[in-house]
Amino acid sequence: MSELKNDRFLKALMRQPVDRTPVWMMRQAGRYLPEYRATRAQAGDFMSLCKNTELACEVTLQPLERYELDAAILFSDILTIPDAMGLGLYFEEGEGPKFRKPVRTEADIEQLQVINTASDLSYVTDAVSMIRRELQGRVPLIGFSGSPWTLATYMIEGQSSRDFARAKTMLYTQPELMHQLLDKLALSVIDYLNAQIVAGAQVVQIFDTWGGALSHAAYQEFSLAYMQKIVSGLIKQADGRDVPVILFTKGGGLWLEAMADTGCHALGLDWTMDIGAAKKRVGDQVALQGNMDPAILRADPATIEREVQGILASFGAGNGHIFNLGHGITPDIDPQHAKVFIEAVHKFSAN
Amino acid sequence: MSELKNDRFLKALMRQPVDRTPVWMMRQAGRYLPEYRATRAQAGDFMSLCKNTELACEVTLQPLERYELDAAILFSDILTIPDAMGLGLYFEEGEGPKFRKPVRTEADIEQLQVINTASDLSYVTDAVSMIRRELQGRVPLIGFSGSPWTLATYMIEGQSSRDFARAKTMLYTQPELMHQLLDKLALSVIDYLNAQIVAGAQVVQIFDTWGGALSHAAYQEFSLAYMQKIVSGLIKQADGRDVPVILFTKGGGLWLEAMADTGCHALGLDWTMDIGAAKKRVGDQVALQGNMDPAILRADPATIEREVQGILASFGAGNGHIFNLGHGITPDIDPQHAKVFIEAVHKFSAN
Numbered sequence: 001m002s003e004l005k006n007d008r009f010l011k012a013l014m015r016q017p018v019d020r021t022p023v024w025m026m027r028q029a030g031r032y033l034p035e036y037r038a039t040r041a042q043a044g045d046f047m048s049l050c051k052n053t054e055l056a057c058e059v060t061l062q063p064l065e066r067y068e069l070d071a072a073i074l075f076s077d078i079l080t081i082p083d084a085m086g087l088g089l090y091f092e093e094g095e096g097p098k099f100r101k102p103v104r105t106e107a108d109i110e111q112l113q114v115i116n117t118a119s120d121l122s123y124v125t126d127a128v129s130m131i132r133r134e135l136q137g138r139v140p141l142i143g144f145s146g147s148p149w150t151l152a153t154y155m156i157e158g159q160s161s162r163d164f165a166r167a168k169t170m171l172y173t174q175p176e177l178m179h180q181l182l183d184k185l186a187l188s189v190i191d192y193l194n195a196q197i198v199a200g201a202q203v204v205q206i207f208d209t210w211g212g213a214l215s216h217a218a219y220q221e222f223s224l225a226y227m228q229k230i231v232s233g234l235i236k237q238a239d240g241r242d243v244p245v246i247l248f249t250k251g252g253g254l255w256l257e258a259m260a261d262t263g264c265h266a267l268g269l270d271w272t273m274d275i276g277a278a279k280k281r282v283g284d285q286v287a288l289q290g291n292m293d294p295a296i297l298r299a300d301p302a303t304i305e306r307e308v309q310g311i312l313a314s315f316g317a318g319n320g321h322i323f324n325l326g327h328g329i330t331p332d333i334d335p336q337h338a339k340v341f342i343e344a345v346h347k348f349s350a351n
Numbered sequence: 352m353s354e355l356k357n358d359r360f361l362k363a364l365m366r367q368p369v370d371r372t373p374v375w376m377m378r379q380a381g382r383y384l385p386e387y388r389a390t391r392a393q394a395g396d397f398m399s400l401c402k403n404t405e406l407a408c409e410v411t412l413q414p415l416e417r418y419e420l421d422a423a424i425l426f427s428d429i430l431t432i433p434d435a436m437g438l439g440l441y442f443e444e445g446e447g448p449k450f451r452k453p454v455r456t457e458a459d460i461e462q463l464q465v466i467n468t469a470s471d472l473s474y475v476t477d478a479v480s481m482i483r484r485e486l487q488g489r490v491p492l493i494g495f496s497g498s499p500w501t502l503a504t505y506m507i508e509g510q511s512s513r514d515f516a517r518a519k520t521m522l523y524t525q526p527e528l529m530h531q532l533l534d535k536l537a538l539s540v541i542d543y544l545n546a547q548i549v550a551g552a553q554v555v556q557i558f559d560t561w562g563g564a565l566s567h568a569a570y571q572e573f574s575l576a577y578m579q580k581i582v583s584g585l586i587k588q589a590d591g592r593d594v595p596v597i598l599f600t601k602g603g604g605l606w607l608e609a610m611a612d613t614g615c616h617a618l619g620l621d622w623t624m625d626i627g628a629a630k631k632r633v634g635d636q637v638a639l640q641g642n643m644d645p646a647i648l649r650a651d652p653a654t655i656e657r658e659v660q661g662i663l664a665s666f667g668a669g670n671g672h673i674f675n676l677g678h679g680i681t682p683d684i685d686p687q688h689a690k691v692f693i694e695a696v697h698k699f700s701a702n
Contacts, residue, residue, distance in 0.1 A: 163681065168646035172654050215644045215677075216625040217661065254604045254623060272605060274567040293566045295519035303523050310568065326566075330514065 002137030004202075009070040009140050013203060013244035013265050013287050015320035021312065021349035022070035023342050024142075027328030028063040029075045033335055035062050046091045047083075050076050056127040057134055064138065066335065067342045070322075071139050071203070074131060074196070076124055078146030078207050081188050082155045084120040085112050095159075102158030104166070106174075109181045115188040117195035124192070125199040132200030143201030145193055147208035147249075148185035148230075149223035152178070164213055171222055178222060186226040190233035197235045197243055205246040205268065206230060212251020212270075219255060228262040246289055250327060253278070260285045271326030276314035287320035292341070294325045297333045301340040308344040323349075353488030355553075360421040360491050364554065364595035364616050364638050366671035372663065372700035373421035374693050375493075378679030379414040380426045384686055386413050397442045398434075401427050407478040408485055415489065417686065418693045421673075422490050422554070425482060425547070427475055429497030429558050432539050433506045435471040436463050446510075453509030455517070457525075460532045466539040468546035475543070476550040483551030494552030496543055498559035498600075499536035499581075500574035503529070515564055522573055529573060537577040541584035548586045548594055556597040556619065557581060563602020570606060579613040597640055601678060604629070611636045622677030627665035638671035643692070645676045648684045652691045659695040674700075
């Protein structure tokens with residue numbers, strides 16, 4: 001493996017000093033980039049792009065050609081695990097992900113098998129290996145997975161949802177059945193992320209996109225407990241370095257202390273949280289990643305710079321900040337505005 | 352005016368002792384009730400029902416016939432103010448509210464006039480007067496309005512939205528224009544709520560449905576500041592009693608202290624917040640209203656009762672709790688389950 005030339009991101013995750021705040025963007029390989037749209041058109045649909053090792057590698061590297069990012073993130077989807085379980089993931093133009101065979105009954109859940117990444121999801125680990133090789137040590141590579149609860153919502157609803165009616169009904173009326181599903185998913189995620197680490201991922205992030213839809217008590221029992229289990233089950237070191245774990249629960253600002261107690265290395269923050277307040281609550285325990293509202297990228301460069309400065313000032317002195325958006329960059333953003341954002345982070349944080 | 356026979360709700364709002372915890376449900380006059388659906392069919396569309404004084408009064412009282420609720424809430428919509436401003440509110444079956452003439456430009460906003468409730472929205476105050484009379488003092492009557500920010504999002508987007516792209520773009524690129532809009536809305540809401548109080552509303556609630564989509568800093572500047580202005584502008588007493596004000600920002604759990612500082616009497620909580628933790632933070636300053644996940648009403652009676660007991664236990668001893676759902680009751684709920692919920696609150700909180 002090539003030696004790592006830029007370890008700013010890894011250092012910040014371990015709350016060590018850095019020369020300037022590292023930055024990457026959730027969904028940085030995405031539709032806002034014309035070169036991404038061109039490669040995707042070549043691949044056909046979204047899942048064909050995910051499953052094509054060369055093209056998945058190509059789109060992963062595209063934003064690094066444009067911007068001075070401090071990390072690469074595997075191009076893939078959060079729903080590969082349920083797809084590998086046989087639910088039949090598909091995407092309709094202009095709509096979110098859907099499953100041909102949603103999980104609704106006890107029998108559906110009993111039939112689900114914990115995935116074996118080596119046989120079921122080799123396209124993901126192949127992509128990780130190739131990306132890591134092609135990166136040649138420029139920046140670290142992030143692997144990722146959806147959280148068990150987030151995967152379960154899509155599997156039960158069959159698609160995205162506003163109020164998670166079916167998933168919550170199962171949670172409240174058949175909690176043991178829900179736990180059975182979440183347990184299979186947690187074991188699958190452990191296998192999946194460990195396989196990504198073995199293949200070359202240097203950091204992993206767990207995306208708990210829908211944890212924030214749960215009540216305080218249900219979040220602890222049905223989302224956080226399974227992320228905790230995953231954190232405990234992950235490979236701790238690779239290439240002689242720690243493999244940091246980032247937990248990101250969108251809408252989880254009330255639960256930061258409990259999240260930090262899982263033993264993860266960093267928390268992803270959405271934009272509703274003041275990062276300085278978050279640091280006061282958990283900053284002696286974990287690094288913090290975030291948290292500019294992606295909507296700000298629609299504004300003029302001066303506004304983007306001012307907002308970046310505001311977040312840097314709120315975090316203040318000390319280690320353990322990775323700059324990011326509070327959620328994924330959206331397709332309508334001008335790539336030039338993303339450049340302003342990334343350069344502003346480096347410019348205004350330089351020691 | 353008839354003497355108030357059940358003042359449990361008003362006492363709890365003022366953090367005075369009560370014999371049992373008062374309870375009402377957001378959207379308690381709604382589609383889950385067959386008698387509501389029958390009256391609505393009679394009225395035609397949703398806005399015709401809002402504008403028909405007799406029928407609006409009828410549906411307001413319907414849930415009180417079925418359940419031992421401790422408050423009535425005016426049947427109306429949060430978007431009556433922009434409708435009165437000329438934006439043309441309409442509803443399409445199975446979709447949310449829409450505006451025929453959304454507000455997009457500086458000229459659009461400059462042309463908007465602060466509403467005069469007496470001339471522009473007399474159908475609302477007529478309904479309030481009639482409901483208050485028909486209630487004959489059984490329980491207090493709640494008036495309400497959307498918050499300026501929440502109204503602005505619908506006015507700018509023209510409909511509900513997932514990410515508020517247009518509204519946030521205006522907020523970040525033309526903040527003065529956004530302030531101009533919010534200021535007109537705040538003045539309109541003050542006039543509107545005061546007219547409801549004069550007509551007979553004994554409590555008012557401000558619904559800030561989309562405040563939780565804002566960043567920490569933007570929430571303070573673009574939503575909370577205007578709710579503060581409204582609280583300061585409201586009539587303080589009617590019929591020799593204080594008129595309590597309830598602020599409800601969905602997703603606002605991080606900002607309770609700032610909300611309590613507006614001088615309001617109570618905060619509405621969504622279900623993501625542990626009510627005991629909220630009480631520790633602000634319970635010496637305001638009453639708390641909430642906060643069961645409405646999804647729990649889909650579960651069996653034993654589960655509903657257990658969840659009610661959990662919330663009562665979390666709030667614990669002391670005054671200032673009004674039981675409610677964390678958001679509106681949904682159309683798919685069995686009315687019998689709503690009954691179980693309401694009876695459980697009274698049963699398990701009786702002194």
